Amino acid sequence: xxxxxxxxxxxxxxxxxxxxxxxxxxxxxxxxxxxxxxxxxxxxxxxxxxxxxxxxxxxxxxxxxxxxxxxxxxxxxxxxxxxxxxxxxxxxxxxxxxxxxxxxxxxxxxxxxxxxxxxxxxxxxxxxxxxxxxxxxxxxxxxxxxxxxxxxxxxxxxxxxxxxxxxxxxxxxxxxxxxxxxxxxxxxxxxxxxxxxxxxxxxxxxxxxxxxxxxxxxxxxxxxxxxxxxxxxxxxxxxxxxxxxxxxxxxxxxxxxxxxxxxxxxxxxxxxxxxxxxxxxxxxxxxxxxxxxxxxxxxxxxxxxxxxxxxxxxxxxxxxxxxxxxxxxxxxxxxxxxxxxxxxxxxxxxxxxxxxxxxxxxxxxxxxxxxxxxxxxxxxxxxxxxxxxxxxxxxxxxxxxxxxxxxxxxxxxxxxxxxxxxxxxxxxxxxxxxxxxxxxxxxxxxxxxxxxxxxxxxxxxxxxxxxxxxxxxxxxxxxxxxxxxxxxxxxxxxxxxxxxxxxxxxxxxxxxxxxxxxxxxxxxxxxxxxxxxxxxxxxxxxxxxxxxxxxxxxxxxxxx
Amino acid sequence: xxxxxxxxxxxxxxxxxxxxxxxxxxxxxxxxxxxxxxxxxxxxxxxxxxxxxxxxxxxxxxxxxxxxxxxxxxxxxxxxxxxxxxxxxxxxxxxxxxxxxxxxxxxxxxxxxxxxxxxxxxxxxxxxxxxxxxxxxxxxxxxxxxxxxxxxxxxxxxxxxxxxxxxxxxxxxxxxxxxxxxxxxxxxxxxxxxxxxxxx
Ligand code: HEM
Ligand SMILES: [Cu+2]
Numbered sequence: 001x002x003x004x005x006x007x008x009x010x011x012x013x014x015x016x017x018x019x020x021x022x023x024x025x026x027x028x029x030x031x032x033x034x035x036x037x038x039x040x041x042x043x044x045x046x047x048x049x050x051x052x053x054x055x056x057x058x059x060x061x062x063x064x065x066x067x068x069x070x071x072x073x074x075x076x077x078x079x080x081x082x083x084x085x086x087x088x089x090x091x092x093x094x095x096x097x098x099x100x101x102x103x104x105x106x107x108x109x110x111x112x113x114x115x116x117x118x119x120x121x122x123x124x125x126x127x128x129x130x131x132x133x134x135x136x137x138x139x140x141x142x143x144x145x146x147x148x149x150x151x152x153x154x155x156x157x158x159x160x161x162x163x164x165x166x167x168x169x170x171x172x173x174x175x176x177x178x179x180x181x182x183x184x185x186x187x188x189x190x191x192x193x194x195x196x197x198x199x200x201x202x203x204x205x206x207x208x209x210x211x212x213x214x215x216x217x218x219x220x221x222x223x224x225x226x227x228x229x230x231x232x233x234x235x236x237x238x239x240x241x242x243x244x245x246x247x248x249x250x251x252x253x254x255x256x257x258x259x260x261x262x263x264x265x266x267x268x269x270x271x272x273x274x275x276x277x278x279x280x281x282x283x284x285x286x287x288x289x290x291x292x293x294x295x296x297x298x299x300x301x302x303x304x305x306x307x308x309x310x311x312x313x314x315x316x317x318x319x320x321x322x323x324x325x326x327x328x329x330x331x332x333x334x335x336x337x338x339x340x341x342x343x344x345x346x347x348x349x350x351x352x353x354x355x356x357x358x359x360x361x362x363x364x365x366x367x368x369x370x371x372x373x374x375x376x377x378x379x380x381x382x383x384x385x386x387x388x389x390x391x392x393x394x395x396x397x398x399x400x401x402x403x404x405x406x407x408x409x410x411x412x413x414x415x416x417x418x419x420x421x422x423x424x425x426x427x428x429x430x431x432x433x434x435x436x437x438x439x440x441x442x443x444x445x446x447x448x449x450x451x452x453x454x455x456x457x458x459x460x461x462x463x464x465x466x467x468x469x470x471x472x473x474x475x476x477x478x479x480x481x482x483x484x485x486x487x488x489x490x491x492x493x494x495x496x497x498x499x500x501x502x503x504x505x506x507x508x509x510x511x512x513x514x515x516x517x518x519x520x521x522x523x524x525x526x527x528x529x530x531x532x533x534x535x536x537x538x539x540x541x542x543x544x545x546x547x548x549x550x551x552x553x554x555x556x557x558x559x560x
Numbered sequence: 561x562x563x564x565x566x567x568x569x570x571x572x573x574x575x576x577x578x579x580x581x582x583x584x585x586x587x588x589x590x591x592x593x594x595x596x597x598x599x600x601x602x603x604x605x606x607x608x609x610x611x612x613x614x615x616x617x618x619x620x621x622x623x624x625x626x627x628x629x630x631x632x633x634x635x636x637x638x639x640x641x642x643x644x645x646x647x648x649x650x651x652x653x654x655x656x657x658x659x660x661x662x663x664x665x666x667x668x669x670x671x672x673x674x675x676x677x678x679x680x681x682x683x684x685x686x687x688x689x690x691x692x693x694x695x696x697x698x699x700x701x702x703x704x705x706x707x708x709x710x711x712x713x714x715x716x717x718x719x720x721x722x723x724x725x726x727x728x729x730x731x732x733x734x735x736x737x738x739x740x741x742x743x744x745x746x747x748x749x750x751x752x753x754x755x756x757x758x759x760x
Contacts, residue, residue, distance in 0.1 A: 114582045190589040198582040224589060228596035236604065236698065245687045245694035247604060253613045253691050262600060524567040538567045545568045 032116035041098025052086040064484035066472035076468035077151035084154030089181040090130040096277040106522035109201025109538040114194035126184025129177040136173035150174035158248035158259040182231040189223035202539040215280035226269035233262035264315035272311040278415035289365035290357030296349040303342035320391045336386035363437040367418035374410030399459030429527040430508030436500040447489025519544035583736040605695040612690035621683040628671030635664035649728040655721035
C-alpha cells in the first residue's frame, strides 16, 4: 500500500499586507491557535529564564569571595526562593508545555489541540501566575517597601510559611502564583492527553505514533497525579493563612512533616515531568542525525511508562534527614534505585541508535551528545544520594545543588537548546546561525562544567546550601570563585543564543519545509505551518511517514 | 510567495478510523486530577483523626447524614435515566430525569447547610476551632463545591431540555456531565466512610 502524495500550495500570508501593530497584538492575545500559544509559552518562559538567570548571577557574585556584603541576608533568601520558583514553575514547565503545544498536533497530523479555548485559558492563567509572583516585589508590603518578595524557599517548608513566621503577603504571592501555575499545567495536560488520544490522523495507531507524543502522553498523565497534590496543598496553605485553619500549624497539633510529604509527592515526580519531554526531544533528534530509525521503540515506550510509575513512589528520598525510621528509609532507598533501570534502558537505546549510524554533528546533535554525557553523570550522583547514610551527610550541602543542577541544566536545558536549534526553522522558516550556535555551545558547555563539576567539591567539604556568606578560613573561596566564573560564561552563552534567536528571525537562511531531511509529519507542512496545519488530513502507514514518501522502494510499513 | 510541501494522503479506501470522543476523555482526565486532589484532603483528614488538642470531637457533634446521602446517591440513578432517555430521543423523560437529579442534589445541599448551621451556631465548631474543624470543613466543603458546580451544569442541561433545544445528538455531551456527577457521588461515599464512620 503506497501512500499517494499531493502537493500543497499555501500562500504565505504574512508577506501579503503590513497590518497595524495593535491588530497584530490583538491577534496574539486572543489567539486559540496551538502554534501561537506554543510560541507565547516559549517566549514567556525565555523571559523568565533571563530573570531567573539574573538572580542566579547575583547569588554567585555574592558567594564568589568570602565575607562578601554585596546583598543582605534577606535579599539573598529572596533571591534563592525566587530563582527556584521561577525556574521550575515559570521557566521549565511552561517552556516544555510550549514545545508540546507546538509539536504534538503537528506530529500526530491534527489541525489543532482538542480544546483550543482551554488551551488559551491555561496559558493565560499560568502566565498570570508568573506576573503575580514578581508583582510581590511591588505589592508585598506596598510599593515603598519594595523587596518583600517570597523568602521561604521554593519548597516553602512549614511552619516557616505560617502567619507568625512569615507576616505580610510575600508568602501569599508565592502560594497563589504556584496555585495558578498548577491550574494551568493541569489544563494543558488534560488538553494534551485528549489531543493525543482523540485527534490522531488516519492510520496513526498508538503503536505507530512518534515517540514525542508518547512521552508527552506519559508526562501529562503524571501531571494529573503529581501536580494536583501540590494544588491541594496550596489550597490548605491558603486556608491556613487566610482563615486560620491549622493544617500545618504546629502550635495546634498540625504537622510540618505532612507538608514535606505533600510537597515532595509533587516535587519528585516533577523532575520526571520535566525530564520526559527532554527525552522526547532526544528521541526525535538523535535518530535523524544518526540517519537511523530509533533503536528499540517498544522498549522506549515501556521504559517511559515505567519511569512514570516508579517516580510516583519515591518522593521521600528528599526526606531521609527527617527521620522516617528504618522501614521508611529502606523502602525509599530501594524504590529510588529501581528508577535507574528504565533510565538505563533509554540511555542504551540512544547509544545503540548512534552506534553504526552516519552521525551528523549539527548543532542539535552536539547539544544532544552533551545531554547524554551530563545526564549520565547526574544519574550517578543521584544513585549516590539515594543511599540514606550518604544523603544524611550531604543533604543540605552544595553536593545536592550540584546534583540537581546537573540534571536540570546539564540535562533539561541542554536538550531544550537542541530542540530550539532543531525546530526553530519549522516555526520561523529561517535557520539559526551556525557560527553563533557553536559559540553558544562551547561557551555554555565550558561554563556549565566549571560551575557544576566544581560545585560538588565545596559540598563535600561541608559548605551548606542557602548561606549568604562564609568565612575565608573555611577554604571554600577558590571553589566558589571558579563556580562564579563558570556562571558568567553561561550567561554570555545565553546572551549569544538570544541574539541568534532575534537576528535569525530577520536574517537567517531560508529553511524550506524540511531542512534536516527528517521523517515525522511536522516536516511535511510549510515552514512556518499555516493555520490549521494540514490542507488535507494526512494518512500514515508507519512511524516514519516521510521516510516512506522519500523511499518508496523500502518503506518502513513493510517492516513494522 | 508560495511554499510547497508534500503530505502523505491516501487515495485508496481504508479501514474505518475511529477515535474516542474527546469530551469523555477530557472528563476522565479531569476526574483523575480531581481524585488526586481529594486524595490529599482525605489523607489529611485520616492523618489528623484524634490529634486535635481541644474539643469538640467528632463523636460529640456529628450525626450520620442518612437522608442527604440517600438523596445524593439516588440522583446518580436519575441522571443515568436522563441520559438513557435522551439517547432514545425521549426529551420529556430526559427533562424529568434531569429535574429529579437537580431536586435530589438540591436536597442534599440543604441537608449539608443545615448540618453546618448546627455545627457552627449550636456546637461552636468552626474551621479555626481545632484540627477536626480544619479537616472537616475543608473536605466536606470541597465536596460541596463540586456538588454546586454539578448542579449548575445539570440546571443548564435542564433548561435547554425545557426550552426544547436539547436533541438526541447531544446525548454524548450529557453523558460527560453525568460522568462528573457520578464522580461527585462516588467521592461522597468516601467522605461518608471517612468522616462519619471511621472518623467517629
Ligand atoms: C531526572 C531528573 C532529576 C532531577 C530534575 C532531580 C532534581 C533534584 C532536586 C531539585 C533535588 C533537590 C532536593 C532539595 O532541594 O533538597 C534532588 C535531590 C535528590 N535527587 Fe534528584 N533529580 C533527578 C534525578 C535523580 C535521580 C536519577 C536520582 C537517583 C537515582 C535522584 C536522587 C535524588 C536524591 C536521593 C535526592 C535527595 C537529596 C537530598 O535531599 O539530600 N535524582 N534532585
Ligand atoms: Cu526526588
